[in-house]
Amino acid sequence: MLKIKKFKIFREFGILVALFAMVIIFTALNPIYISFNNIIDIIQQSAINGLIAIGITFAILTAGIDLSVGSTLAIVIVVVGKFLTSGLNPIIAIFIGILIGFLLGVFNGLLITKLKIQPFVATLGTMSVYRGIAYVITGGWPVLNMPRDFRNLVSGRVFNIIPIPIFILIGFAIITHILLNHTRFGTYVYSIGGNEEATRLSGVNVEKNKVLAYGLVGVGAALAALVLLARLGTGEPTAGQGYELDAIAAAAIGGTSLAGGKGSVLGTFLGAILLSALKVGLIVTGVDTFWQFIATGSIIIIAVYLEHVQSQLYKK
Amino acid sequence: MSDQEIIQFNNVTKVFPGVKALDKVSFKINKGEVHALLGENGAGKSTLLNILHGVYQGYEGKVLIKNDVIKFGNPHEAIQFGISKVHQEVSLIPELTVGQNITLNYEPKKKLLIDYDKMHEEANKILDKLHCNFRSKDLVKNLSIGEMQMISIAKALFHDAKVISLDEPTASLTSSETETLFRIIRELKANGITIIYVSHRLEEIFKIADKATVLRDGKFIRTFDVEDTTKDELIKSMVGRDVSSFAKRNKPRRFSEEVVLEINNLTLEPHFKDISFKLRKGEILGFAGLVGAKRTDVVRTIFGADHKDEGEIIVHGNNVDIKSPLDGLENGIGLIPENRKTQGFVKNLNNANNIGLACLENFKDLIFLDHEEKIENSKVFIDKINLKPKDPLYLTRELSGGNQQKVVLAKWLSTNVDIFIFDEPTKGVDVGAKQEIYKLLEDLVAQGKSIIMVSSELPEVIGMSDRIVVMKEGRLTKILDYKEFSEEKIMHYAMEGTDVEDKEV
Structure with missing residues (x-):
């Protein structure tokens, strides 16, 4: 792993360098960018995408994908919203939300492992099914008026300074990092993505570990849902549309190979922050919204290209 | 350079960061000969071929063809110059027809469109030359590996190749396919085409090659006239030391009568049917047969990589239902797969x-x-x-x-696990590592473990096994005891499958 580790540090170091370069450029254009509040804002902005992206990294590492994360988020939002407005204890509601996310992910995993449907197609299907369920639950209407105590619990600020979602993001990143690097499950996730057949022929229960990985994707989406619900105070069944693409982008920028077997939680975490730093920077410097799309897309392509260049260098 | 010589390597050196893959290699190849290239893995054979075929550009020294120094920028230039390679792992596009594969990127055209009539006509002409019984319009995916190799050769002929190199061409061929290949090689040779032949199977060198050049650690060692040399001499120069390439047991065979694995009427349609045998403690049970005998399918099923239709798998006296590799592992069975x-x-x-x-x-x-x-x-x-x-x-x-x-x-x-299944344990492995693997096998049985060894190399299966199961097309045709081992017998049961002529063998 020594050689690989060097490479990994290098890779994540590269994102950091890009991040710093970006901070310097945006600060030069508008000094407000470097202000404490703005930086807190950048990290907070990245929380939702970061949570989903870290989750989706597990699916991608197994050489799969999960397109249904946005719809999973919508179901969790409306269900937890309904429970909260009917007076359920916020702590219990949060656990129910996480459980729902996990189960929706597990369902994806079962479609992929038991019915042998390709991950892209299986989750393309559930993306639509889950979205439909979210609409059915509320009849298409948003769930309004989230109780204050829930909003404070999830989206408040510690000492009135640091937003709680930042802690949720970092906490989830630490737990998933440990899962990936210090448990058998993590080793199997890498080896399934690297060579599923060889892993299966080593007597590893590939199906179980894949299902768990997709369950974890669901948990990431559920956590993002809770943050979004607390921040907005309303639960819309339309929430989370297109979030899967931002999440995949963060993972790709972070060095996760869409072919599976390669990537890290730290990389995805930094990828999400970089995307958010870019978006905030473009807003702060007054760049037109249309150009923001172009900039975001270009960054993805450049990052993945540099990744390729780096791995070629590493080979030699 | 005389007319005889077609290729000359002159002090060719190729350095990869940290490794000298080729070190001042100089030798020549004559027109119309079958020239074998020998050496352990990592000796530099592939590097040399890659230079000849234009895959690598940066190297020192000269490569001359006829009298011209060549420097190909890419493999296409080499192909157009008449130097073609038949790849180790056949690289064809399964969903296209034979003709489309042969003419790929050089399709005959009628104005802007592809002229399919002409394509198939030209392709069939070449296929006839090679005595192939499939046609240009057949889809590649429906053909066997041996037939696919013929397409690669046809492709070389389509490009009017003067030099064709074959890298481990018989690795996945049945013996009848190998025979066909050799016949074709002899015909090509008769037509003045030069063949460079890379193989780990020394028996083949003596059947087909005129000359054999040995490389070791990137250095040229010697070019032998195959007629005047022996296997031992070649091996000696390949490894630089005296070793027998032949698998043989160094320790006394002492398996017990205790049965660790009993297979009864194991069936997986359409692959194999009614397979029954017993594996004893401390035994190496060889599995011989031609490609297509479905030996791999049998051992995969015992391990749990595939799931049986019918039959019993009895491990240490317990009838177990093995559905997955995890079940295999839990029942003490491990599989070291072919690929x-x-x-x-x-x-x-x-x-x-x-x-x-x-x-x-x-x-x-x-x-x-x-x-x-x-x-x-x-x-x-x-x-x-x-x-x-x-x-x-x-x-x-x-x-x-x-x-x-x-x-x-x-x-x-x-x-x-105490039951090891090896599927082609030394496939694509160099001579030195082969010896080490054989020793590991022996150590395992000496410790009381039991081994099933599928092998297509007869010397290996004969040298290492205590008994040999012979299969033919999904059926078990014979279990041979140690005293009955002979190449002829094994081939007889692998090809004929019957006991009738047993006495005459």
């Missing part, structure tokens, strides 16, 4: 992780993985298998073929 790259090891994992893959569940901690324990565990087995380099953190994919195979073996050594 280590696609089935044996995981390319993005290091040695410690690859070795640990099957045994992590045995570690103490139930949730967290102790990396130290994993690495220490792998070191034990890295020592046992004499891995080079002995580094648990080295990526397995960067090892040589033989060492990769040893890692896959170590993965199973690290579990507590």
Whole structure:
């Protein structure tokens, strides 16, 4: 792993360098960018995408994908919203939300492992099914008026300074990092993505570990849902549309190979922050919204290209 | 240069960062001869071919064809110059027709559109020359591996090749397909085409080659006239030391009568039917047969990679239902598969992780993985298998073929299985590593483990086995005892499958 580790540090170091370069450029254009509040804002902005992206990294590492994360988020939002407005204890509601996310992910995993449907197609299907369920639950209407105590619990600020979602993001990143690097499950996730057949022929229960990985994707989406619900105070069944693409982008920028077997939680975490730093920077410097799309897309392509260049260098 | 010589390598040196793959290699190849290229894995054969075929550009020294110094910018230029390669792993597009594959990128055209009539006509002409019984319009995916190889040769002829190199062409061929290939090679030779032939199978060199050039560690050793040399002499020059390439047992055979695995009427349609045999403790049970005998399917089913239709698998007296490799592992059965790259090891994992893959569940901690324990565990087995380099953190994919195979073996050594199934344990492995693998097999049975060894190399299966199961087209045709072993007998049961002529064999 020594050689690989060097490479990994290098890779994540590269994102950091890009991040710093970006901070310097945006600060030069508008000094407000470097202000404490703005930086807190950048990290907070990245929380939702970061949570989903870290989750989706597990699916991608197994050489799969999960397109249904946005719809999973919508179901969790409306269900937890309904429970909260009917007076359920916020702590219990949060656990129910996480459980729902996990189960929706597990369902994806079962479609992929038991019915042998390709991950892209299986989750393309559930993306639509889950979205439909979210609409059915509320009849298409948003769930309004989230109780204050829930909003404070999830989206408040510690000492009135640091937003709680930042802690949720970092906490989830630490737990998933440990899962990936210090448990058998993590080793199997890498080896399934690297060579599923060889892993299966080593007597590893590939199906179980894949299902768990997709369950974890669901948990990431559920956590993002809770943050979004607390921040907005309303639960819309339309929430989370297109979030899967931002999440995949963060993972790709972070060095996760869409072919599976390669990537890290730290990389995805930094990828999400970089995307958010870019978006905030473009807003702060007054760049037109249309150009923001172009900039975001270009960054993805450049990052993945540099990744390729780096791995070629590493080979030699 | 005389008219005879077609290719001349002149002080060719190729350096990769950290490795001198070729070191001042000079020799020549005559027109219309079959010239074998020999050497262990890593001796520089592939590098030399890659230079000749324009895959590598940056090298020192000169390559002359006829009298011209050549420098191809890419493989296409080499092909157009009449130098074609038939790849080790046949590279064809299965969904296209034979004709489309042969003419790929050089399709005959009628204005802007492809002229299919002309394409098939030209392709069929070449196929006839090669005595192929398939046609240009057949889809490649419906053909056998041997037939696909013929397409590669046809492709070379389509490009009017003067030099064709074949890299391990018989690795996946049945013996009748090999015979056909040899006939074709002789005809090509008669037509003045020069053949460069790379193979680990020395028997073939003596059947087909005129000259044999040996490379070792990137250096030219010697060009032999095949007529005037012997296997032992070739091997000696390949490895630089006296070893017998022949598998043979050094320790006395002492298996017990205790049956560890009993297979009764095992059936998996449409692959194989009614397979029954017993494996005894401390025994190496060879599995011989031609390609298509479905030996791999049988052993995969016993291990649980495939699921049986019918029949019994009895392990240590217990009738068990093995549905997955995990069941196989739990019943003490391990499989070292035929294709280590696609089935044996995981390319993005290091040695410690690859070795640990099957045994992590045995570690103490139930949730967290102790990396130290994993690495220490792998070191034990890295020592046992004499891995080079002995580094648990080295990526397995960067090892040589033989060492990769040893890692896959170590993965199973690290579990507590007592029945090892080897599917072609020395396929694509160089002579030195072969010897080490044979020794590991012997050590295993000496410890009371039992082995099933599928092998297509007759000297190997004869040299290593205590008994040999012979299969033909999904049926078990004979179980031979040690005293009855002979190549002729095995081939008889593998090809004819009957007992009738037994006395005459």
